[in-house]
Amino acid sequence: MKYENIILALLVVVIVIAPMIMYSGLGEDQGYFGGSDDQGSDGVSETGYQPWFSSFWEPPSGEIESLLFAVQAAIGAIIIGYFFGYWRGQGKEEE
Amino acid sequence: MHIMEGFLPPFWCAVWYVIAIIVVGYGLYKIKNVVDEFPESKALLAVSGAFMFVLSSLKLPSVTGSCSHPTGNGLSAALFGPAATAVLATIVLIFQAVLLAHGGLTTLGANIVSMGIVGPLVGWIVYILLKKGGVPSKINIFLIAFIADLATYVVTAIQLGLAFPEPNTMAAITKFFVIFAPTQLPLAIAEGLLTVIIWNGLMTYRPKLLNKLGAIADKEI
Numbered sequence: 001m002k003y004e005n006i007i008l009a010l011l012v013v014v015i016v017i018a019p020m021i022m023y024s025g026l027g028e029d030q031g032y033f034g035g036s037d038d039q040g041s042d043g044v045s046e047t048g049y050q051p052w053f054s055s056f057w058e059p060p061s062g063e064i065e066s067l068l069f070a071v072q073a074a075i076g077a078i079i080i081g082y083f084f085g086y087w088r089g090q091g092k093e094e095e
Numbered sequence: 096m097h098i099m100e101g102f103l104p105p106f107w108c109a110v111w112y113v114i115a116i117i118v119v120g121y122g123l124y125k126i127k128n129v130v131d132e133f134p135e136s137k138a139l140l141a142v143s144g145a146f147m148f149v150l151s152s153l154k155l156p157s158v159t160g161s162c163s164h165p166t167g168n169g170l171s172a173a174l175f176g177p178a179a180t181a182v183l184a185t186i187v188l189i190f191q192a193v194l195l196a197h198g199g200l201t202t203l204g205a206n207i208v209s210m211g212i213v214g215p216l217v218g219w220i221v222y223i224l225l226k227k228g229g230v231p232s233k234i235n236i237f238l239i240a241f242i243a244d245l246a247t248y249v250v251t252a253i254q255l256g257l258a259f260p261e262p263n264t265m266a267a268i269t270k271f272f273v274i275f276a277p278t279q280l281p282l283a284i285a286e287g288l289l290t291v292i293i294w295n296g297l298m299t300y301r302p303k304l305l306n307k308l309g310a311i312a313d314k315e316i
Contacts, residue, residue, distance in 0.1 A: 005295055008288045015285045019156040026160070033156055036163040036278045037097045037197070040255060043274055044102050047259045051101030058196035068195050069152045076148030080293070083138045087300035 096166065096209050096251040096275070097191070100199025107258045112204030118212050119185055122178035129175060133307055136175075139297070143171035144183040146293060150286060151187055151210075157278040165286035166247050169240030170293060172215035173222050174310050184211030209250035218243030232298070232311045233291060240290035244283040248275040 001007075019033075026032040059065035087093075103111075129136055150167030157163060167187075171180040188206050191197040198206050218239040225235045252275050256268030297305060298315075305311045 005292045008292050012285045012288050015281050015288075016155050018281075019158050019160065022158060023160050032160045033162050035154060036157075036161045036275055037099065039161060039274045040251065040271060041099045041102055043271055044255060044259055047261045049102075049104075049259060051099070052105065053101035053199070053201045055100045055192075055196040055199060057193070059194075065195060069154075072152040072190065072195075073149050076145040076150075076152070079141050079145035080149070083142050084296055084300065086138070093301055093303050 096206065096247050097188075097198035098202040098205050098251065098254065100192070100196065101201055102199070103202050103205055103254070103258050105201075107254070108201045108204060110204075111202075111208045111254065115181070115185075115204040115207035115212065118178055118181045119207065122180070122182040125176065125178045126182060129179070129308070133304065135304055136308060139174060139301065139304060139308075140171075140179070140183075142293075142297075143174055143180075144186060146170050146290075147183055147187050148190075150289065151191070155282050155285065157281050159278045161278045163248075163275070163278045163282055165282055165289070166210050166214060166244050167286070167290075168210055168215045168247065169218050169236070169243040169286070170290050172219045172243055173236055173239050174305070174308055177212060177216040177219050180215040181207060181211035184215075205251075205254050209254065210247045213250045214243045214245075214247030217246040226312060229312070232305075232315055233294065236294045237287040237291050241283045241287040244286045245276070245279055248279045251275060 023032050028034065059068060126140065130140070147167035147170075150165040152164070154162045154164045168180050168184060171183050185203075185207050188198055188203055188210065192199050192203055192206075218241075221242055222235055222239040225238065226232070249272065252271035253268050255271040256264055260267050298311075302311065302316045306313060306316050
């Protein structure tokens, strides 16, 4: 199907946008859109547990953290794009 | 699914490390074999790892009002099996633990077991069975991605429940399951859809290689 990938990508967009519409106007201050990984840690802290080790280094701010997450995504995207371009340019697959 | 630095008692850190080290070692052996046999699969290995890099960096909102991220582990499980996936997941998790303080070095073993080993293994078993049953790879790849993603978070819930059995292990596992699973459900669907998109690309450009690796049936070439 010609437009299959576009339709699939649009479905992903719908899945991502739906929560933002459902909870529109609500944000971090009201306890929305926090990370489930952090909620897992909160569930552990509830039991009175104290972490016995902390990270050697943490991104000093949310800005730096988002920079590093973007770098992570970019590294992955460059590799995928490089090889798909390479395969496409190579033409038909050999035996 | 990331258990944060220090958030598992040393005993459980050690248990998951032992399992992770054994499987990652076996995974390195498997990767060496497949690359020796099919040198052209190196590029596919890089793409599988890169896909995990991208997906696990995307923190997406979910209908529960929380955010979580996909895992990207289904694709490499379908192509190279769960042991090789453990190696790729280890690279991603070390990157996130060291540079992002997301996850941790003490909990690395536990996170490898969930995202790199058991999640992909559960998805892969379903994939192999359905492939034998003649299910088209396009549907099957959606299912392996969906199942491996969800199973990863179920394993995390079990790991936390075992380490913090209050008031008892079952209740604790349920508590963590409720934190992770409902949020993850729509994201696992999104991960399945994204994996089908990249699968369509691979099926266009490298179907014979996918067949050699045993990821698709002969009739799909």
